[in-house]
Amino acid sequence: MNFETLSIVSEPKLFTCIKYRLNSSAESLFSSPIDTTSHFSSNGKPISPLCQDELGSTLTKFTDLDSMRLFSKYMIILIGLPAAGKSTVSRHLIKYLQDTKTTAHIRCKTFNAGDFRRKEKKIELTNEQLEDIFDPKNSDKKEEYARIAFNEALQDLDNDICDIGIFDATNSTKLRRKYLFDEIKSFNHNSSSNFSVSPIILHVTCSDKKFIRYNIHHKSFNADYFGKQYDLSVKDFAKRLKQYYTQFVPYTMDEFNHILSYSSPDSHHGTFYFHVANAGSTSTTNIVEYSNMASRETRNLIKALHHFTTNYIVIFGSQYISKVKGFFKVSQVVSSNKLNVKKSFQQLSRLKVLNSIINDSYFKKLKNFHLINNITHKDQ
Ligand SMILES: Nc1ncnc2c1ncn2[C@@H]1O[C@H](COP(=O)(O)OP(=O)(O)OP(=O)(O)O)[C@@H](O)[C@H]1O
Ligand SMILES: O=P(O)(O)OC[C@H]1O[C@](O)(CO)[C@@H](O)[C@@H]1O
Structure with a gap:
């Protein structure tokens, strides 16, 4: 594979670079300069900007193939611990895409694994629960809900009900993530599928203790806890988060590369990774791989996602941060x-x-x- 590192955009934390497949002919799809004022490293210092020239020299010129490949769908796979802000960030993303001229027509639909669980079973706030679904020992049932939600997302994409499926779950383990990528792969290889689906990872992390506290407070009023006592709801959510910490496997560069190594380039427009950390206030890093066949629509979408994640703190994050402080x-x-x-x-x-x-x-x-x-x- 022909990759080259273009720019180091954060400290050497989880993901440190933006990669683009190198192509000889140049046409910059990032026609408007990317505003980098909101790029921060983990120590709060601005990070080096991604120059338009750098990007321009790496992107493919469109060909007639483009029109053939317009019929693509996307699956945004969220990764992040409970209460990290996944659902909120994805709601912001939907709004952002709707408000952006080049992506306003794209139809997004969210598939929340928790909603599928809640349809079947309500949370009981008792320690004597025989089947605590969040106990890693009882993970089978939780996996089943996730599979139902994910397969419904694939079906809705295939039936052209939406263009982007957002799979909202913690997707905490490598095994789960492998399952999701395998499902997409077999969907794309299935000759009866109407579209090809490109996976996009959106990683949402929250390590600031005040943010976590604030988010848990709000979680204690969500659908799992309607009408329940405040202290019991907070305790229950705290227990849930603690259980997730025992099983969560951070998403790494190795895993990303492994996915790239077995995903089939001819059926994909690319594999993409975006990260929003602490409401965009710490490292914000993206890894993008374009397939040579990526359509204009894919590029517009990826450009919008790039802008959304790198400017998240300015567009949405700062408001949240001042609310937390207050x-x-x-x-x-x-x-x-x-x-x-x-x-x-x-x-x-x-x-x-x-x-x-x-x-x-x-x-x-x-x-x-x-x-x-x-x-x-x-x-x-
Ligand atoms: N970026 C943000 N902007 C505004 N509010 C936020 C943000 N992140 C988190 N919150 C607050 O924290 C609460 C929990 O966030 P959210 O439900 O999005 O987390 P989640 O990761 O989807 O959780 P879960 O996995 O448990 O469903 C929200 O109800 C909201 O009040
Ligand atoms: O199956 P996963 O990936 O843990 O994610 C689903 C779970 O995430 C949560 O949103 C975590 O709080 C639950 O509502 C839901 O059951």
């Missing part, structure tokens, strides 16, 4: 509810409960917290 400030809780003392009181007592459950000792017990989040003590 959430933990007693003065802001009181002033935002100044006409409603009861509401302020309830919010402050919930904050106390939240801080007492998701405390330092909780974080210490999360298996491989630093390894999974790729942080050193210096970063903390």
